[in-house]
Amino acid sequence: MSSSKILTAIRDITRSKHRIAWLVGGTISSIAGATYILEDKNVDKTSLLGFVRLGRTFVTVTSIVVDYKLSLFGKEPSMSDYQPTKNNVHLRSAKKLHSLCCKNGGVFIKLGQHLGALDYLLPEEYVNTLKVLHDDAPQSSLDDIKKLVAEDLGKTDNIFKEFSPVPIGTASLAQVHRATLMDGTELAVKVQHPKVKAYSEVDMKSISFLLNSVAWFFPEFEFLWLSGEMNKNLPLELDFVKEGKNAEKVEKLLSHFKFLKIPKVYWELTTERVLTMEYCEGGRVNDLEYVNKNNIDVNKVTRDLGKLYSEMIFVHGFVHCDPHPGNVLVWKDSNGQQEIILLDHGLYLTLPNEFRLNYANLWQSLIAANLEGIKLYSQRLGAGELYPLFACMLTARSWAVVTHGIDQVERSSKEDDIIKASIIEYFPQVSKILNEVPREMLLLFKTNDLLRGIEYALKIRKDASSFINMSRCCVRALAMHEVEQCDGWGCFVRVLVNANYNLFKIRVYELVTRFMSLPLMQYISSILWTKEPFEVQPTKVLL
Known part of the structure; x- marks a missing residue:
């Protein structure tokens, strides 16, 4: 190795040591602070848990940065073991991020879902590990869900004849339960995860810290735009009244598409944290077993989705921005007509x-x-x-x-x-x-x-x-x-x-x-x- 390369390596290690020392120091401070606050009975528990979540983020970021720096120290891209070593670090780091998202929940699940969709930008170890969060988001307990519904609408036993104890769908910010009114009407009740709004501010600060740390240690990874987008869109996605209005607007704009089904909103049972809709039968668009069993024409499904989104983007400039498989259902009625059921209308983009x-x-x-x-x-x-x-x-x-x-x-x-x-x-x-x-x-x-x-x-x-x-x-x-x-x-x-x-x-x-x-x-x-x-x-x- 030439003397100039040796000097460069020493300079890089010195800088990394300073940065890692700062990050480790911040992590220790966070843990110590959380321990002190745990002993203070007068501290608001929501603030405490937010602090713990921030400390957990510090620990994860530190672990990932140290792993990359130590595992790749002294290795050159031309070496035979460089890429296998780097791939292993990618996988370990992706699993740590997945664990962080699941433990913190809420906004962090949303972050993991965003990262899992960046297959044109992130190594496949990250994409494959994080994309499962679209299907495997943590659930809130039934007691917590019923408590939130009672706060917004009244006791579930007084409103619903039946309320399924197990959610039929769980997402980053909410989960959906099947319910039946006293008159037998079948509903899907979307309930926001308790505390997700209360934690959102500190969570976004934690995510900004995480992304800024990545940009500092690895300048080629610039994800600061992701933090800005989440800060802008999160309040919109946490307002279920806005989501209901989006659903009704897009239904009017695209009413000429007979294959499209938008569930009806029951406004008398809807608040900012609870969205009650008509229950629609159907299977996930990527469920090949369901698709084959019900003789769904997959070519027609993709053509119809293309028509739908071309119309939204180019003609109306009002675009549903979360068409992951859990939000797109397919169904064939008794007459053999195929339908696409579009769910989750929280995030729409209005194009200038x-x-x-x-x-x-x-x-x-x-x-x-x-x-x-x-x-x-x-x-x-x-x-x-x-x-x-x-x-x-x-x-x-x-x-x-x-x-x-x-x-x-x-x-x-x-x-x-x-x-x-x-x-x-x-x-x-x-x-x-x-x-x-x-x-x-x-x-x-x-x-x-x-x-x-x-x-x-x-x-x-x-x-x-x-x-x-x-x-x-x-x-x-x-x-x-x-x-x-x-x-x-x-x-x-x-x-x-x-x-x-x-x-x-x-x-x-x-x-x-x-x-x-x-x-x-x-x-x-x-x-x-x-x-x-x-x-x-x-x-x-x-x-």
Whole structure:
């Protein structure tokens, strides 16, 4: 090792020791403070438990930082044991974070769910360990739940004929119990976890500390944007009256989709902490056993979800931002009609018009492989000179495919491997994009990732037809904006003619695509035309 490398290593270790000493000192102080407060009978117990949760966060962060520093000390990326060692540290650290989230509960479960959805950013050890929090959130006791319901509505025995002792669903901030009114009406009662609102302030400070500590020790991991998003969105998700209003609003906006079911809200049994809704039968969208048993058409499910979200994003700019599998149910009624039941309306994103139109133009450019348009509208959305990487993050496709046409090339395992390698190579740039794009973009990234997760669970790959309805919605959104800018009949007619012409072209393309996908046509084309398959090669995204 050269003398300059030795000096650099000594400098890094010295800095790390100072930082670790500060962190360990903070942890010891937290534990000592918590011990002292435990002996003080006059201290408010909520404040005490909040302090304990903060101390638990200190301990976990210290343990993770020390593990990384000690395990990787003296190792170079070129060494054969470097990556296996690092992977083991990732796994140990992910398990510690999972344990912290489960012990602290509430907002920390929400943090774990966020991190578990960042498969384009975090090592797979973190993603695989934390994503289970979508299905395995801790439950509150039945006594605590009934006590909260009694405080807000009255005793459950006076309101409900039956109230299930075991929740039918548990999430980070609440859990849902099946109940029956005295007249036999079946309900789903969503009850906020007791104390989650009381703990939210100190929990967010703990999470900010955790993320700032990560940024300090590992500058390439910039997750401060996540803390900002959670601070902004948490109060909205803790207000169940707001959630009920969101549900009614989206039901009106999307009433023309007959396949969509939004549970009815019972306002007389709803408060900020208790949301009472109609009970809907159905199975989780990613439950393949239920899907197969009930002959659910998974291709129709993903197409309908695509229609739903294209309409929300491009046309209305009012977007349900938490479509994880627990919030999307599927059901087939006695007439054989499939339904998608959309739950949990606490977090909606209202897109500013300028953002929505730039986003629509960007997707039109991506579908058309229009590189000038991709650059222009990516930069308008804050990507700067990192626009190729931004396009890859948005589509979850390689740059070679983006430039060729995302609707022209089927995704392959080779492309998946290229994307995984690129995440590692461009990690600092990905983190930079997430810190610089508008906040709306972060929620759309999360929404896109969750929808892709559903497709993956159902073993569905996007094909050319997946982009057809998205194209329609983009055309409609841009035409509606142009009509609003018109100052005369001539302009109005020109815009309508142009929009309908574009919609006609999309319809023709759709019919041709369906016709060519028929088994007979595929057989004929395989005989008459020998088309070389597009070979996805590793391509430099950034020069």
